[in-house]
Amino acid sequence: MKRVYNFSAGPSALPVPALERAAAEMLDLNGTGQSIMEMSHRSKDFAPIIRNAESLLRSLMGVPSNYAILFLQGGASLQFSMVPLNLAGVEAGTPRKQAGYAETGVWSQKAIEEGAKYLNPVVRASSKDRGFTYIPQAPAPDPQDAFYHITLNNTIVGTKWAELPETGAVPLVADISSCILSEPLDISRFGLVYAGAQKNLGPAGVTVVIIREDLIGRAPSWTPGMLRYDIHAKEGSMYNTPPCHGIYIIGLVLEWLRDLGGVSAVAELNREKAGLLYGYLDSSKRFRSPVEKKYRSLMNIPFVPVDEDRRKEIETRFVAAAAEAGLVNLAGHRLVGGMRASIYNAMPKAGVHALIAFAERFEKTL
Numbered sequence: 117m118k119r120v121y122n123f124s125a126g127p128s129a130l131p132v133p134a135l136e137r138a139a140a141e142m143l144d145l146n147g148t149g150q151s152i153m154e155m156s157h158r159s160k161d162f163a164p165i166i167r168n169a170e171s172l173l174r175s176l177m178g179v180p181s182n183y184a185i186l187f188l189q190g191g192a193s194l195q196f197s198m199v200p201l202n203l204a205g206v207e208a209g210t211p212r213k214q215a216g217y218a219e220t221g222v223w224s225q226k227a228i229e230e231g232a233k234y235l236n237p238v239v240r241a242s243s244k245d246r247g248f249t250y251i252p253q254a255p256a257p258d259p260q261d262a263f264y265h266i267t268l269n270n271t272i273v274g275t276k277w278a279e280l281p282e283t284g285a286v287p288l289v290a291d292i293s294s295c296i297l298s299e300p301l302d303i304s305r306f307g308l309v310y311a312g313a314q315k316n317l318g319p320a321g322v323t324v325v326i327i328r329e330d331l332i333g334r335a336p337s338w339t340p341g342m343l344r345y346d347i348h349a350k351e352g353s354m355y356n357t358p359p360c361h362g363i364y365i366i367g368l369v370l371e372w373l374r375d376l377g378g379v380s381a382v383a384e385l386n387r388e389k390a391g392l393l394y395g396y397l398d399s400s401k402r403f404r405s406p407v408e409k410k411y412r413s414l415m416n417i418p419f420v421p422v423d424e425d426r427r428k429e430i431e432t433r434f435v436a437a438a439a440e441a442g443l444v445n446l447a448g449h450r451l452v453g454g455m456r457a458s459i460y461n462a463m464p465k466a467g468v469h470a471l472i473a474f475a476e477r478f479e480k481t482l
């Protein structure tokens with residue numbers, strides 16, 4: 117069997133022990149004689165699976181008891197709509213509300229664009245002036261803001277918030293799709309966080325929402341049932357058929373993470389892995405990181421050739437030769453080009469060493 121080192125930004129590599137367990141349990145899960153994909157979500161066999169995933173997530177992330185954990189669908193992208201709709205949507209014929217947004221990359225821009233359909237988004241901080249290569253100072257939000265939205269880790273440009281903004285009574289909302297469970301996070305600082313599963317948590321098709329209970333139940337009456345946090349919370353994420361298989365895999369990934377020592381242990385590993393790669397980039401004469409040091413992501417590490425004139429040619433060659441060597445999906449996002457190594461929790465340190473060794477060999481061909 118062949119396994120590559122997969123540096124994809126998402127869907128991305130999953131821990132091998134979780135995949136092996138899923139393979140072993142495929143035909144007969146827990147003695148039921150069924151696979152997870154064939155099982156009724158209302159059965160006594162599925163109930164412990166979803167509750168296990170939820171309670172592991174609660175304990176690993178230290179989610180306080182006054183927050184609900186929801187397993188939804190529609191990706192992180194649907195949260196760009198659900199957040200403004202539920203937290204600041206208004207009844208027909210009444211004036212719009214406003215919310216604050218930090219503009220730190222493409223995903224944050226999509227959140228702003230979508231938010232504009234339900235409210236007046238006010239960009240309170242932006243790093244657009246320098247191609248999103250840093251995180252802007254965030255001024256205190258206006259008390260009128262229904263929430264303040266940030267993208268905690270910017271997957272495409274490879275930045276992360278070094279400190280959380282102070283928002284007073286305004287609920288802080290964060291897209292944590294590409295950094296969930298990568299480092300300890302104080303959930304009590306947030307009103308709501310959300311993450312598509314396919315970066316650091318499991319397969320595509322599940323979105324985790326963690327919401328403070330007092331923010332549940334604010335959706336206007338015209339909100340479609342499937343888009344209401346209150347309905348999903350009341351039904352324990354089983355208002356309709358949940359993404360059973362994805363939730364099951366998340367449970368396996370969380371068990372792997374627990375056995376590894378939890379979030380602080382994986383954070384230590386993540387800092388080590390990112391440190392190795394940034395260390396290489398900072399000493400290389402051929403490649404460099406475009407991101408300001410203070411705001412560098414631990415999860416997504418873009419890099420570009422130093423030689424601007426040959427940039428395109430070097431990138432194409434690098435990505436192809438790396439794939440030949442079993443290091444796949446190193447092309448940067450189509451919007452920014454360059455290379456990008458996504459090194460989520462499941463990427464072993466050996467993968468990072470292999471990438472650096474490859475890049476050093478490649479340099480000699482330039």
Ligand SMILES: *Cc1c(COP(=O)(O)O)cnc(C)c1O
Nearest residue numbers: 191192193223271291293294312
């Ligand atoms: C990948 C990603 C998204 C989009 O996620 P989908 O689940 O595909 O909708 C949104 N925000 C961030 C930060 C991401 O990394």
